[in-house]
Each structure stands twice: as structure tokens, then as C-alpha cells.
Amino acid sequence: MTHELYLKSVDINKHDIPHSDYIYDLPIVKNFSKINFEFPITIFVGENGLGKSTLIEAIATKYGFNAEGGSRNFNFHTRRTESDLNEYTKLIRGPYMPRDGYFFRSESMYNVASNIDDLGISDAYGGKSLHNQSHGESFLSIFFKRFFGNGLYILDEPEAALSPVSQMSLLIRINELVKKNSQFIIATHSPILLACPNAQILEITESGIIEKSYQDTEHFRVMENFFKDPKATVSRLLETNSDL
Template identity: 45%
Template structure:
């Protein structure tokens, strides 16, 4: 693997009450090992998964708004600056800058920027504008045509535009890349389907910090599994309806 670990530069943090240092995981994290082929970040919204992923992207040289190191430095949105980037240190073996950072929430702006700058017939994106494909198709075109070997890929909620069937297809794509190419993935996700990839390392973010957990220990698996097995009971509890 390429990226070995992420270390927080605590000596540079002056105020833990200021954002982003007020995020709970930052108070507890010193160094995080990410040397697995696939590492997942899971947790509730606001737990800091995306913040840490953006910081990694920033230190690699990817645009924190999404994209790579090569053609998208001019791509700019409100979220294009990492608030945590300068406070983390990455350890490599060896360092790579080839890869891609996907942010689901800024993917539309990325696609618009691509329309303005691409001069290669969208060869890395399925041969046509991402705006001329459905949301799910555009995501999958990126995964299928843009991802290759000797690279690191940071994905923030890649399931956002994918149906369950496409999520399964994405797992197959990940498996094929990992089997045939030298690649590394760090993925922030809410998908119990993606989290099921065999052998992946899963880090759970919560108010107590970051903890490595097994698939079946994730809230995503437990809630989804319980709902599928006890749908009527769970809905009655949610709606405060008594069984007759």
C-alpha cells in the first residue's frame, strides 16, 4: 500500500473549541493506521469522516473540492479549502500523487468544470459528458474508466448516486482493481453493502473518537439487519403505534 498512517499535529492546535478541532474524534486521535487495501470511515453525519478525508486529499495534493492533482486545481467551490489539512501529517511507503478524490456533494460542479476543460473526448469518463449521463451512470463511468493502477483513491459517499445493484457492481469493480492493480482506497460511507467488502478495515467515528470495528459491529449493519428482519415492529416503534 501507499499511505501508511495519518498523524495529527497536536502541537499546532491552539484552540480545541474552534472548528474543526471541536469535532470529537480530533480530541482523541493521535495517529491512525490506514495501510490496508481498503479502509472505510463510518459514523453519523458530523462525526468528522469527510473532514479527515478532505485533509488527506489536501496533503496528497488533490483538490479538496474533488478531482486529481493534474487538471483540476482551478476547480473551486465553497468547500474547496480543507480546514484540517495543514494539521495532519501523512506517512508513505512510497508516496504517490496519482489518484482521485470523489466528493458526492460537489460532483455536479466537478462535472461542469470537466465540460469546460476536457480536450480528450471524455475518454476517462466513458466517452461523453458526465452531465449527459444519469447521476448513477456518471458516478459509475468515473469508477469504471478513470480508476486504474498505481494510485490512491479517496471516496466520500460513493454510494450517493448508486442503486443497490450498482453498489454490488462497484464492489466487483473494487475487487478487480485490487486483484490486478496496485491501488489503495479510503472510503467514507453509510452503505452497509459497501462496508461488507471482505478484509476491509473499518474505523467508526463517534463522540469517543475513532475505533476499529468489525462489519457486524457497525450501526449501519445492525440497524439495516434489524429493519429487514423486523420491519413491522420497528415501524410501530418509530411511529409510537401499539400492536393491536
């Protein structure tokens, strides 16, 4: 650890959440205990539907970011889909304010790109409308041209549009920005991003949040087994599901 973190911890007042609200039953909420951010990079990993995006969104909106993503200056709303989890979320901030910040969520990037065009601020993103770039190129423009360091960056599945080589570029970029006093909170399925140095990996499971080393994550093991013998894995999968 080389610099002070902007976000020190997150906690949830589980007991105040109405039992009728779906967030009450989310595995990530049910088994939540306070997370202390101890590294410049925190990575949430785990199966679909366990609540990673819901948690990351609650952290981001509690911090002051727009629910659909962007910098703290964005306040457009295409559709209200965010949960109420931020009302029950407690953040402890570090002593310094970040000079940059971004809530990047791959699923609503289209709306962010439109908003950037509407505001006429594409210069901050390299000068070309994100809509006139490939999906992956537009992601890279944000990470390489818009992010400038000394920042708090909250990223939800930033790998979604990126090729494996571009994911490696993103790993390099994250590392570069960490050296420029940045903090990242990331939800990802990418075994490449999971390998970021200086990262605390938190695996979300049905029974709780478990701190893991890279090679012990379920994602790493599944991919490792697959690549050991793709043909055999596919045959086994198809046999097991031959009735489908």
C-alpha cells in the same frame, strides 16, 4: 496484503489547532490518535456530523488533491469550503508513487463534471459528458472508465447516487482495482460497501475511533434490525415520535 500501500499513516497535531476553530471540537479530531493503514481498503463509518468528510478532505488535500475533488490535475475552485485541518495533518507515504489517483466526493460531483466538460477531457470518462448521464450512471463512469489501477483513491460517500445493485458493482470494481495495486480510503454509510474484503473498518464515535469487524458496526446492526421486521420498526419509530 499483497502490495505496498501508497499511504501508510495519518496523524493530526491536535495541540496546534486553535481552540476557536470548529475543527478543534470535532469528535473525530478531539479523540484522534494516529491511524496506521494496514489494508488496501480503509473504511470510515459513523453518524452524520462527526467529521468523516472533514478528515477525508484533509487527507486528500494534504496529499495534493483539489479540495472539491477530481484527479491531482484538477485545481478549480467553486467556493472555498474546506477546513484548515490539512495544516495539522501529517501523512506518511509509502515507497512508491501511485500512477493514478482520485478524490471522489459525491457532494461536489456536479462541479467536477462541469470542470471535465470545460477541460474537454470526457474521453477519459468514457466519452459522454457526465452531465448527460443519470447521477448514478455518472458515478459508475468514473469508477469503471476513469479509474485504471495502481492508484490511490479517496472516496467520500461514493454510494450516494447508487442503487443497491450498483453498489454491488462498485464493490466488485474496488476489489478489481485492489488486485491492480490500488489503495482506497473511503467514508461510507453503505452496508454493502462495508462488506468489502481486505478492509479495515474504523467506526467514528463521539468518544473515539474504534476498529470494528463488519458485523459489529452500528450501521450493520441498525440495518439488520430494520430488515428483520421493517413494519414493527416503523411502528415503533412513529410511536416514539408521535408528538412530532
